[in-house]
Amino acid sequence: MKRLLSMTSPERVRELILILLIVLVSLFFSSQIPNYFNARFFNRVSTSVAITAVIAIGQTLVFLTRNFDLSVGSIVGFTAYFVGQQLTRNNDIPPALAVLMAVGIGVVMGAINGVIISYGRVPSIITTIGTLAVYRTLLIEFSDAQTVLTAKLPKWVVDLPRVNIISFGDLDIRLVVGIMLLVVVIFQFVLTYLPFGRRLYAIGSNPEAARNAGFPSQQIVFIAFVLSGALSGLAGFLFLARFGNVTVVAGQGLEFASIAAIVVGGVSNNGGSGTVFGALLGAIMIDLLENSLIRWLAISEFWRDAILGMLILLAVASDKLVLSKLRSIWTRSELQITDETVVEKQEAEHHVAKA
Amino acid sequence: MEKPVIETRHISKRFDMTQALCDVSLDLYPGEVHALVGENGAGKSTLIKILTGIHRPDEGEILLDGKAVQIHNSQDAQALGIAAIYQEPMVFPDLNVAENIFISHQDRGKFVRWGKMYKDAEAVLAKLDVKLNVRSQARGLTLAAQQAVEIAKAISLQARVLIMDEPTASLSAHEVQQLFKLIRSLRSQGVSILFIGHRLEEVFEISDRITVLRDGMKISSKLRSEATTEGVIRDMVGREIKDFFLKGATKRGDLLMSVRNLSKAGVFRGISFDVYGGEVLGFAGLIGSRRTDVCLALFGIEPADSGEIIFEGKPQKIRSPQQALELGITYASEDRRKLGLTMPMSIASNISLPMLPRYMNVLGLIRRHEEIAAAEEFRRRLMIRAESVNVPVERLSGGNQQKVMLSKWLNANPKVLILDEPTRGIDVGAKAEVHHMINDLTDRGLAVILVSSDLPEVLAMSDRILVMREGRQMGIFEKAQATEETIMTAAMGQNHNVAEVAA
Numbered sequence: 001m002k003r004l005l006s007m008t009s010p011e012r013v014r015e016l017i018l019i020l021l022i023v024l025v026s027l028f029f030s031s032q033i034p035n036y037f038n039a040r041f042f043n044r045v046s047t048s049v050a051i052t053a054v055i056a057i058g059q060t061l062v063f064l065t066r067n068f069d070l071s072v073g074s075i076v077g078f079t080a081y082f083v084g085q086q087l088t089r090n091n092d093i094p095p096a097l098a099v100l101m102a103v104g105i106g107v108v109m110g111a112i113n114g115v116i117i118s119y120g121r122v123p124s125i126i127t128t129i130g131t132l133a134v135y136r137t138l139l140i141e142f143s144d145a146q147t148v149l150t151a152k153l154p155k156w157v158v159d160l161p162r163v164n165i166i167s168f169g170d171l172d173i174r175l176v177v178g179i180m181l182l183v184v185v186i187f188q189f190v191l192t193y194l195p196f197g198r199r200l201y202a203i204g205s206n207p208e209a210a211r212n213a214g215f216p217s218q219q220i221v222f223i224a225f226v227l228s229g230a231l232s233g234l235a236g237f238l239f240l241a242r243f244g245n246v247t248v249v250a251g252q253g254l255e256f257a258s259i260a261a262i263v264v265g266g267v268s269n270n271g272g273s274g275t276v277f278g279a280l281l282g283a284i285m286i287d288l289l290e291n292s293l294i295r296w297l298a299i300s301e302f303w304r305d306a307i308l309g310m311l312i313l314l315a316v317a318s319d320k321l322v323l324s325k326l327r328s329i330w331t332r333s334e335l336q337i338t339d340e341t342v343v344e345k346q347e348a349e350h351h352v353a354k355a
Numbered sequence: 356m357e358k359p360v361i362e363t364r365h366i367s368k369r370f371d372m373t374q375a376l377c378d379v380s381l382d383l384y385p386g387e388v389h390a391l392v393g394e395n396g397a398g399k400s401t402l403i404k405i406l407t408g409i410h411r412p413d414e415g416e417i418l419l420d421g422k423a424v425q426i427h428n429s430q431d432a433q434a435l436g437i438a439a440i441y442q443e444p445m446v447f448p449d450l451n452v453a454e455n456i457f458i459s460h461q462d463r464g465k466f467v468r469w470g471k472m473y474k475d476a477e478a479v480l481a482k483l484d485v486k487l488n489v490r491s492q493a494r495g496l497t498l499a500a501q502q503a504v505e506i507a508k509a510i511s512l513q514a515r516v517l518i519m520d521e522p523t524a525s526l527s528a529h530e531v532q533q534l535f536k537l538i539r540s541l542r543s544q545g546v547s548i549l550f551i552g553h554r555l556e557e558v559f560e561i562s563d564r565i566t567v568l569r570d571g572m573k574i575s576s577k578l579r580s581e582a583t584t585e586g587v588i589r590d591m592v593g594r595e596i597k598d599f600f601l602k603g604a605t606k607r608g609d610l611l612m613s614v615r616n617l618s619k620a621g622v623f624r625g626i627s628f629d630v631y632g633g634e635v636l637g638f639a640g641l642i643g644s645r646r647t648d649v650c651l652a653l654f655g656i657e658p659a660d661s662g663e664i665i666f667e668g669k670p671q672k673i674r675s676p677q678q679a680l681e682l683g684i685t686y687a688s689e690d691r692r693k694l695g696l697t698m699p700m701s702i703a704s705n706i707s708l709p710m711l712p713r714y715m716n717v718l719g720l721i722r723r724h725e726e727i728a729a730a731e732e733f734r735r736r737l738m739i740r741a742e743s744v745n746v747p748v749e750r751l752s753g754g755n756q757q758k759v760m761l762s763k764w765l766n767a768n769p770k771v772l773i774l775d776e777p778t779r780g781i782d783v784g785a786k787a788e789v790h791h792m793i794n795d796l797t798d799r800g801l802a803v804i805l806v807s808s809d810l811p812e813v814l815a816m817s818d819r820i821l822v823m824r825e826g827r828q829m830g831i832f833e834k835a836q837a838t839e840e841t842i843m844t845a846a847m848g849q850n851h852n853v854a855e856v857a858a
Contacts, residue, residue, distance in 0.1 A: 193466045194466065195465075201447070202447045202450060204449070205448055206445065206447045208445065210447075214459065330491070
């Protein structure tokens with residue numbers, strides 16, 4: 001038992017539980033919805049996860065430092081529209097340049113957030129509520145209330161969501177999913193192996209200690225917002241490819257979807273804990289629920305959001321409970337490893353009792 | 356003789372009204388444990404903050420290996436090999452032990468090599484003879500273990516000067532011995548330790564030299580072999596009672612409140628005292644003596660677990676401030692900003708806040724003119740200096756804020772008024788006014804419980820003084836027996852006989 005515990009951590013176990021829950025949710029819906037699990041549904045969910053997860057990863061970086069980024073949905077909308085319009089006007093723009101453009105816009109918008117929050121010391125929740133509105137207004141102003149149309153986009157963009165990397169029977173792993181997985185791997189690496197990543201955890205875990213340790217906290221938080229912007233830009237490009245038609249409301253609500261995803265995925269809203277892999281699992285859970293509820297005729301569409309919201313609340317509430325239980329199991333086993341500590345405790349108690 | 360590792364020369368530092376440090380020179384030799392003792396507010400913390408770069412001295416210099424250095428921030432201190440460990444360890448709860456040890460290192464390459472880091476962390480801990488799983492999260496560790504992690508971090512950063520600010524305050528007896536073992540092992544490795552402590556027996560056990568600060572000045576610095584407990588206590592106290600208004604003898608009124616064996620698990624226990632009308636009961640003790648926690652229990656903010664409170668002859672369980680207010684107990688908190696006053700609101704609104712129902716008309720709306728009239732009354736009585744009672748409290752000086760706070764609680768017509776550090780951070784004139792007012796209140800038959808870290812103030816103002824130490828009552832002294840020495844001796848836990856007799 002002890003060895004088993006030392007090989008893993010409460011956070012890992014929680015991720016395993018989440019995987020289990022995803023399976024259970026799928027099983028539940030397949031018992032309720034005829035022909036629930038098919039290739040079309042898999043692609044639908046996996047493509048929408050690809051977008052949510054990329055944003056959620058950026059949101060994770062920001063969350064780790066005890067901040068929020070509520071402007072991600074507007075950044076997605078703006079980049080999707082802007083890049084879409086450029087491609088409509090000039091069908092010859094090479095794919096790499098289009099992606100670069102999307103990421104670049106995201107970087108600029110993220111940097112604006114970062115400067116205001118890190119160096120201007122305005123709380124992130126206020127800053128990004130502001131930029132959420134500002135970036136959205138920019139989009140409306142810029143678009144002149146016109147829509148980017150699928151028909152006018154270059155063929156490669158329209159075909160992108162259907163490009164396959166590999167198929168397992170009926171199930172296709174699409175290129176967009178591949179891009180998302182690459183982002184997951186890169187950022188899991190950044191958070192685990194780069195000093196920058198570790199410092200994101202440190203800052204959120206104990207800001208005062210981070211200051212005392214002499215970290216350039218401002219700079220690190222700034223970079224987290226820039227990366228969140230960049231990933232939202234990338235997601236904006238994926239959004240354009242997926243939907244083709246981009247209106248002025250594109251990406252609205254993604255800020256909440258991304259926060260829901262990472263909170264379900266175990267990223268702490270107090271900062272300092274959470275993983276990219278967890279964020280991915282959270283995104284899968286959210287999109288699976290949402291798409292399944294759409295198909296579940298027992299639920300009226302007006303109730304769908306309410307049910308989704310309640311499930312998220314339930315998940316987060318039970319998660320806190322589960323995690324604290326798990327942690328206490330680990331702490332207790334930790335105490336047994338050093339038998340001395342136990343003796344020490346008993347002695348301390350004895351001391352108190354005597355006195 | 357060896358040369359000192361670090362020296363401070365003629366350091367002075369002033370914060371607004373208070374001279375925190377005045378011409379303090381201190382040196383620390385390699386492999387020495389140098390203890391720094393003094394009352395609350397003697398300047399120990401300021402000195403530490405100057406050495407770790409949080410504050411800059413107004414005058415004087417810091418020398419490292421005989422060369423003057425500038426310490427602007429914690430990075431500078433770290434680069435110079437100065438590390439500090441506080442009473443509450445500063446670990447990152449979400450990171451594991453190994454990461455906590457190495458998080459500040461700049462020299463561990465572009466990537467985190469986990470395997471190597473675990474091995475290095477184990478090596479550092481082994482060198483210190485500390486048994487900890489380097490993979491476990493810091494969150495689950497005991498305070499003692501977290502301290503060990505911080506010490507390991509300092510050692511891994513090649514710290515030559517380790518400042519320990521009351522490291523034993525939250526440790527059990529056994530853990531203290533573990534820590535001392537660690538300190539001795541560091542000393543034998545040539546690390547210099549500046550040890551700030553409140554428990555004299557520990558100071559005498561661990562240190563090689565003892566320096567006493569009082570009112571920001573260095574009073575004495577002696578080798579342990581030459582120092583005595585009595586001598587150190589004498590040096591710590593001995594302040595002049597010049598700014599104080601001596602409380603006149605008032606007639607002891609009726610018994611208002613009896614507290615018997617009040618306890619709260621892990622915080623305080625066995626607190627028993629009586630409070631009579633017209634009397635001031637002083638609460639003395641050092642930081643961490645849990646005086647404020649007892650007050651919070653009496654006022655129902657953090658209710659006690661066990662024990663009796665008998666108020667005017669009837670046993671009461673005080674579970675909320677509302678209940679305490681109804682009985683006639685009020686509490687003016689130590690921290691005006693955090694607990695006491697609503698800064699952006701006006702003087703009048705602050706004063707009426709706990710008693711709002713009194714000012715409401717039938718519709719539940721507040722009768723503003725009555726609220727203002729009441730506030731005006733207090734403004735005159737307590738001489739609150741403000742152009743009107745509609746001024747936001749944040750615009751007032753500390754002393755006047757204090758008076759607004761007192762008005763607020765006096766407005767509740769209390770029978771027992773608890774004042775927690777009522778004169779901290781206010782100037783001498785305002786202090787005297789607060790003292791006058793306390794006298795005035797007891798003349799009217801109120802009972803005052805006065806919590807103060809200012810020993811001369813407690814001595815001057817109180818009829819009886821209850822001394823606490825680490826959550827325990829060390830004794831109650833009548834005015835006649837109370838001197839700075841007896842109080843300080845009890846507060847530092849030196850004389851157990853006194854405690855047992857009085858308790």
